[in-house]
Amino acid sequence: xxxxxxxxxxxxxxxLLDPAFLQKLDTLSxxxxxxxRGAQRGERRSTARGRGLEFDDYRAYQPGDDYRYIDWHVxxxxxxxxxxxxxxxxxxxxxxxxxxxxSMAAGGPSKLLLAKQLAAAIGYIGLVNLDRVGVSAFAxxxxxxxxxxxxxxxxxxxxxxxxxxxxxxxxxxxLAMRRQLAATRRRGLLVVLTDLLDPHGYERALLLARHRxxxxxxxxxxxxxxxxxxxxxDLRLVDAETGRAVEVTVDAEALRAYAEAxxxxxxxxxxFCFRHGVEYLRTTTTVPVETLVLRWLRQGGLxx
Amino acid sequence: MIxxxxxxxxxxxxxxxxxxxxxxxxxxxxHPVSSVLLWQRSAPTxxxxxxxxxxxxxxxLLLQLLAAAALVIGLARPALVAHVPAQGDLILVxxxxxxxxxxxxxxxxxxxxxxxxLDAVAHLRGGGRVALIDAGPRPQLLVPLTxxxxxxxxALRALEPWDAAxxxxxxxxxxxxxxxxxxxxxxxxxxAARGSLPALPEAAYRILGTxxxxxxxxxxxxxxxxxxxxxxxxxxxxxxxxxRVPLEVTHDRSSVYRSxxxxxxxxARTAVFPITGSGVFSAxxxxxxxxxxDDVASTxxxxxxxxxxxxxxxxxxxxxxxxxxxxxxxAAETASAAPAAWGGYGVVILDRVDAGPVPxxxxxxxxxxxxxxPATSTGEVRTPLFAAWDETDPILRFVNLxxxxxxxxxxxxPQGGRVLAGxxxxxxxxxxxxxxRAVLLGFALQDSDLPQHVAFPILxxxxxxxxxxxxxxxxxxxxxxxPAAGGSAAELTGPDGSRRTVRxxxxxxxxxxxxxxxxxxxTTPAGVRAIAVRNPDxxxxxxxxxxxxxxxxxxxxHPERAALLTQVAVWPWVVSAALAAxIGEWVLATRRRGGDA
Numbered sequence: 001x002x003x004x005x006x007x008x009x010x011x012x013x014x015x016l017l018d019p020a021f022l023q024k025l026d027t028l029s030x031x032x033x034x035x036x037r038g039a040q041r042g043e044r045r046s047t048a049r050g051r052g053l054e055f056d057d058y059r060a061y062q063p064g065d066d067y068r069y070i071d072w073h074v075x076x077x078x079x080x081x082x083x084x085x086x087x088x089x090x091x092x093x094x095x096x097x098x099x100x101x102x103s104m105a106a107g108g109p110s111k112l113l114l115a116k117q118l119a120a121a122i123g124y125i126g127l128v129n130l131d132r133v134g135v136s137a138f139a140x141x142x143x144x145x146x147x148x149x150x151x152x153x154x155x156x157x158x159x160x161x162x163x164x165x166x167x168x169x170x171x172x173x174x175l176a177m178r179r180q181l182a183a184t185r186r187r188g189l190l191v192v193l194t195d196l197l198d199p200h201g202y203e204r205a206l207l208l209a210r211h212r213x214x215x216x217x218x219x220x221x222x223x224x225x226x227x228x229x230x231x232x233x234d235l236r237l238v239d240a241e242t243g244r245a246v247e248v249t250v251d252a253e254a255l256r257a258y259a260e261a262x263x264x265x266x267x268x269x270x271x272f273c274f275r276h277g278v279e280y281l282r283t284t285t286t287v288p289v290e291t292l293v294l295r296w297l298r299q300g301g302l303x304x
Numbered sequence: 305m306i307x308x309x310x311x312x313x314x315x316x317x318x319x320x321x322x323x324x325x326x327x328x329x330x331x332x333x334x335h336p337v338s339s340v341l342l343w344q345r346s347a348p349t350x351x352x353x354x355x356x357x358x359x360x361x362x363x364x365l366l367l368q369l370l371a372a373a374a375l376v377i378g379l380a381r382p383a384l385v386a387h388v389p390a391q392g393d394l395i396l397v398x399x400x401x402x403x404x405x406x407x408x409x410x411x412x413x414x415x416x417x418x419x420x421x422l423d424a425v426a427h428l429r430g431g432g433r434v435a436l437i438d439a440g441p442r443p444q445l446l447v448p449l450t451x452x453x454x455x456x457x458x459a460l461r462a463l464e465p466w467d468a469a470x471x472x473x474x475x476x477x478x479x480x481x482x483x484x485x486x487x488x489x490x491x492x493x494x495x496a497a498r499g500s501l502p503a504l505p506e507a508a509y510r511i512l513g514t515x516x517x518x519x520x521x522x523x524x525x526x527x528x529x530x531x532x533x534x535x536x537x538x539x540x541x542x543x544x545x546x547x548r549v550p551l552e553v554t555h556d557r558s559s560v561y562r563s564x565x566x567x568x569x570x571x572a573r574t575a576v577f578p579i580t581g582s583g584v585f586s587a588x589x590x591x592x593x594x595x596x597x598d599d600v601a602s603t604x605x606x607x608x609x610x611x612x613x614x615x616x617x618x619x620x621x622x623x624x625x626x627x628x629x630x631x632x633x634x635a636a637e638t639a640s641a642a643p644a645a646w647g648g649y650g651v652v653i654l655d656r657v658d659a660g661p662v663p664x665x666x667x668x669x670x671x672x673x674x675x676x677x678p679a680t681s682t683g684e685v686r687t688p689l690f691a692a693w694d695e696t697d698p699i700l701r702f703v704n705l706x707x708x709x710x711x712x713x714x715x716x717x718p719q720g721g722r723v724l725a726g727x728x729x730x731x732x733x734x735x736x737x738x739x740x741r742a743v744l745l746g747f748a749l750q751d752s753d754l755p756q757h758v759a760f761p762i763l764x765x766x767x768x769x770x771x772x773x774x775x776x777x778x779x780x781x782x783x784x785x786x787p788a789a790g791g792s793a794a795e796l797t798g799p800d801g802s803r804r805t806v807r808x809x810x811x812x813x814x815x816x817x818x819x820x821x822x823x824x825x826x827t828t829p830a831g832v833r834a835i836a837v838r839n840p841d842x843x844x845x846x847x848x849x850x851x852x853x854x855x856x857x858x859x860x861x862h863p864e865r866a867a868l869l870t871q872v873a874v875w876p877w878v879v880s881a882a883l884a885a886x887i888g889e890w891v892l893a894t895r896r897r898g899g900d901a
Contacts, residue, residue, distance in 0.1 A: 102338075103338035103339050104338075105338070106337075106338035107338075111338075195338070195339075197338060197339035197341050198341075199339075199341055223338065226337075226338060226339075226342075229337075231335055233333065234332045234333070235332055235333055235334075235335040236332040236333065236334045236335065237335050237336075237337045237340050237343055238334050238335065238336050238337065238340075239337065239338075239339055239340040240336055240337065240338050240339070241338075241339065242340075244340055245334075245340070246340045246343045246344055247332055248343055254346070257346040258342060258343065258346045260346065261342045261343075261345040261346035262342050264345070265341075265342060265345065
């Protein structure tokens with residue numbers, strides 16, 4: 001199975017997602033907690049009332065209103081002019097931010113591969129449901145990006161783009177988020193796939209997204225060895241991104257101290273997301289992508 | 305268990321440095337991780353576990369320490385001394401030289417020798433007899449051949465090395481003269497540091513010692529000179545490397561001289577310096593050698609060069625005037641010839657006084673012969689001549705009797721002592737014995753022109769000095785008899801401050817042999833007298849061990865030595881253990897994940 005690159009050249013590259021799994025995704029759609037305002041008609045209730053099919057409300061007739069929307073049954077009963085209001089079904093803007101820093105290369109399979117698979121699945125669901133899907137890779141700044149895909153036909157573009165992402169650079173989520181938000185005027189659903197191993201911190205970046213009223217969904221991807229290190233002895237641990245080294249004698253006591261620091265970090269992320277209304281899902285690279293999408297993302301309220 | 309090179313144990317001091325290096329060393333493997341963020345956050349917690357936990361849990365460090373300790377102990381050449389039960393009579397000879405105090409054999413050469421000798425006595429088979437000879441400056445048979453092993457063991461335990469060189473060769477010859485039975489042997493413990501030893505078929509030598517590292521004080525004198533008192537210190541370097549030796553001389557705990565002397569290998573340096581005051585002076589050199597016992601020495605500068613003098617005379621202006629000029633402790637004159645009145649004076653001058661038998665003491669006799677001296681007077685001799693005199697005798701030092709005329713003198717017939725000057729008849733005679741020390745001048749001063757000669761004051765001063773003046777200067781190993789002068793007991797204070805009471809026997813204090821060099825103080829009812837004991841042999845500080853004498857025609861040391869005392873080397877096993885520990889550490893380190901070898 002191969003896919004087509006965006007430039008139209010066929011390259012031999014394994015598909016990120018299995019076709020059978022893609023078929024299962026056809027039945028899913030992205031959920032938002034509030035109405036969104038799109039640019040084109042889509043399959044989602046819009047805050048713009050007008051030509052949709054779903055009745056929303058009445059209001060008094062005003063000069064200039066379309067006569068076709070006057071409800072004559074109400075006029076005959078109340079002897080006043082009322083027009084029917086309909087919710088317009090519009091498309092959803094879905095922004096996928098994938099962390100491609102060097103730390104995402106860790107794990108088996110790598111964290112980056114899982115992030116690309118999740119992004120492919122979410123993006124595919126969005127395209128199938130006529131949402132606008134944008135994808136951007138980031139490390140310390142925004143890297144390659146793919147804007148405003150729409151429709152099932154752009155699925156190959158999405159998959160091809162994701163397949164070409166490689167780990168590089170250092171993580172600076174705040175800077176990347178700032179540039180992402182500067183390039184996007186429309187609000188929508190923002191899915192951030194990252195390991196959050198950012199020495200600058202993650203809080204400011206997520207607060208920026210919330211401030212711009214993006215519905216933010218944070219998928220926190222970790223490798224098993226980051227949760228429970230599988231090495232021991234007198235080591236000089238070298239950071240894959242910064243090259244910074246920490247000398248540690250890894251023994252039971254050190255692992256216990258590491259576990260305490262890890263738990264404090266993860267609990268901090270959970271508390272932050274809960275407090276600021278950021279949907280949060282943590283996973284490891286050993287969890288199959290199908291399980292994540294079909295079970296945990298549905299339970300987490302991102303998909304239905 | 306004995307150690308061939310005990311100094312190697314200083315290497316154990318490196319073990320703490322090994323631990324320190326273990327803590328400080330940076331031998332970590334690089335291990336890439338996705339991020340060190342969480343490790344940095346756990347660092348404060350980790351700090352609480354370092355470094356003690358790390359040491360507690362490190363088997364590798366333990367193995368390294370074991371290997372290092374075993375290696376150091378192996379370098380000390382440990383050996384087990386095995387004893388083969390001896391048959392027949394045994395004569396034990398122990399070298400009591402100063403060099404046997406050397407500490408290159410733990411604890412000292414002599415202590416090792418004594419322990420081995422006690423073992424040899426304990427392992428003697430039934431029927432064998434044992435004798436003990438001390439090889440001190442004057443070898444003597446301490447215990448004749450006997451079956452009483454406890455007696456021999458007690459005598460062994462009472463032995464102490466002298467601050468002098470022992471005569472081991474004479475001791476071995478003395479041992480060879482003992483009537484041993486068939487199969488009898490002579491076991492000699494010595495370091496053979498000075499001179500060769502007699503090669504006898506029945507003698508087995510145990511040579512002790514491994515080092516020649518010693519610097520010592522071989523001479524220390526305090527003397528009065530015309531320009532004032534001065535001290536002299538000689539330092540000998542017996543080792544094979546040049547040394548810089550700090551020297552300090554103290555008096556009453558105050559430093560009177562301090563200098564750093566560069567002493568070449570095998571050479572000597574002498575320091576002469578002015579001193580003031582009198583009493584005990586101590587010299588000390590600060591070195592780190594194998595024989596610290598010769599790093600300290602003491603000497604005495606007596607406040608009065610000449611003793612207190614009692615002149616018993618009916619009047620002698622020459623002597624009265626002279627005693628007023630000489631530096632005597634005190635001088636008095638009496639006409640009483642009763643000996644009971646003479647107590648408290650160092651020397652009694654009997655000038656033409658017939659006092660009868662004299663009690664033990666020091667006397668200058670002028671024209672009189674007490675009946676209890678081994679000399680008789682058979683009348684008078686007219687115009688005797690000073691035909692000859694012994695200029696080497698200390699009494700006649702610097703005394704020139706040329707031209708001295710004597711009108712008449714006693715016709716002396718001495719049966720002992722020594723004649724110092726005279727012609728046809730002895731005119732000057734000295735005697736020492738029976739508690740009496742006497743110098744006899746055979747004529748009255750009024751019958752001679754001796755008082756008009758320069759020789760007169762010198763002769764009297766020399767005689768007084770010989771009789772009892774100044775500090776007594778003895779060699780270690782010598783004994784001394786001091787006239788009690790009516791006293792019954794005296795107290796002898798040693799260089800180390802130890803005190804010992806000496807009872808008067810037949811009018812004499814018989815002082816025990818002076819084993820240690822240094823300044824002694826003899827406190828008697830007549831006063832305090834200082835005794836300076838020196839090391840008589842400058843070579844006593846040589847500690848380089850010698851060789852076992854080889855019998856003519858024999859190619860190797862006498863095999864009897866191995867027959868009684870056998871050393872089983874332990875160090876190969878200890879070194880093997882060290883290697884095993886190292887190999888174990890290496891295997892563990894290479895197999896252990898994240899090992900820190």
